Amino acid sequence: MAKATHSLTRSFAAHAILAAYTVIALFPVVVIIINSFKSRKAIFRSPLSLPDRDSFSLIGYETVLAQGDFFLYFQNSLIVTVVSLFFVLLFGAMAAFALSEYRFRGNTLMGLYLALGIMIPIRLGTVAILKLMVASGLVNTLTALILVYTAQGLPLAIFILSEFMRQLSADLKDAGRIDGLSEYRIFLRLVLPLVRPAMATVAVFTMIPIWNDLWFPLILAPAEETKTITLGAQVFIGQFVTNWNAVLSALSLAILPVLVLYVIFSRQLIRGITAGAVK
């Protein structure tokens, strides 16, 4: 009996701690979103109340949509993220296949070389990357961003995918070889479909930093027509800093797509991080 009460107190304490921190984690986001739907007066008078009939206002969203070219920014971010992701997954899977499938001289060394980038951030090479992009005329193009993000995403992708590919059965591939499939077909037809779960994990890990990055858009592609949504929101908020309605609405518009994606992919993401732990 005493033990039961003891564990009840403990589970109560666990819930109290976790619930309290959940409030801290979500509170700022919630405050921003509810206030983005209120009139300027209500934002200041009662920041914590939900918008009601008196205080409801979409004036902030109207300003944002009229002033900023958010549709273009969104499109740029989408292009950069999707194309970089495609190349990271394709090139990463190809290299991982070569490293995990074949024994050749320098295999381990090549693996180590490609893994270097997991620990050393690409940002440190920025000065020379900018020089390179200026020399090749790629400044202020989405191509520059795509190249950088592809290089940035490859090391981790190769590492995770080759770990995963080592676990695939050799029999299946040998059966394919006996049936006369070329190495390329074995990769495309047999291996790629089998590593799809790992590809999804890599995709989520690669996508978030690319979508959220501010450094490279700021340095390599700050022009109006190549701004990503992250940089666009930063510049817009900087200009409208005294217009609270506009700032709150811009922030909400920036939060919502990520939040929706997260709710859809959170299982995948969390399964990816906790991979190996699921027995």
Add this chain to the structure above:
Amino acid sequence: MSASEEKKRPVRWHIAVFLAPAVLVYTAIMILPLFGTLQLSLFREVEQQQVFVGFDNFRILFGDPRWSESFWNALFNNTWFFIIHMLVQNPLGVLFAALLSSPKLRFSVFYRTAIFVPTILSFVIVGFVWKLILSPLWGITPDMLDAIGLKSLFAPWLGKPEYALTTLSLISVWQFIGIPMMLIYAALLSIPDEVLEAAECDGVTGMSQFWKIKLPLVLPSIGIISILTFVGNFNAFDLIYTAQGALAGPNYATDILGTFLYRTFFGFQLQIGDPNMGSTIASVMFLIILAGVSLYLFGIQTRLRRYQF
């Protein structure tokens, strides 16, 4: 397959084809620029010519009063930024993971998902959201402190040089706590039930079970988290830039190596950008990160005992 068999084989071109795209992009965009930056740090522009000056740029950065004050300030701030992460983020992450991993806990999926939300938000959002919430103009924070009778504690934390850096570090902790939580959670789940059952048979339960059995078993994961935090912190830039601007105000109180690099490389206000000094700072950051990673790989990781189940 034996070595002689391997010799007889024709060149296996497909291996090269599989490796080529990744190796080319990675080498051209990442490795070569990294070395290019290290090389640029040894040169200086004199009358529009790059002149080799050896380690003179480093001497200027460490010793010349025009540069060294900003540099040591940024390095000191960066170290404090890292210390706060190690003291707050990682212990809290372990705590939450330990609570979440207890098998009978209800709503654990909800807690886990919610605590991870800030991690997926961009720095722009995080920086501005907290700037608004802590703003004395809006008054959300003073009002809330008032409600629990602590209004006297309120100060415009982001605007005061003595609090701004700590406040920003805590905001960064708020954003990234999901990562240590998840990694430790995964490590805790992978402890086999037999080990825990054996501990229970020996009467080791509850808190002592956590300290004596679980924590030693997840030490390798804590090591990985520490090095990830180290690399991330000494490479940070975005949060400071969005919350305080490139000048890392008030009065450079929140300047870290990333913002210092940005200002030096690009220039700000009246100072024009200096790619060579920028490269020098990037090289110092590279050496710091390299030192940290090597220390981890050769000093710590090899000593941590890994248990194979």
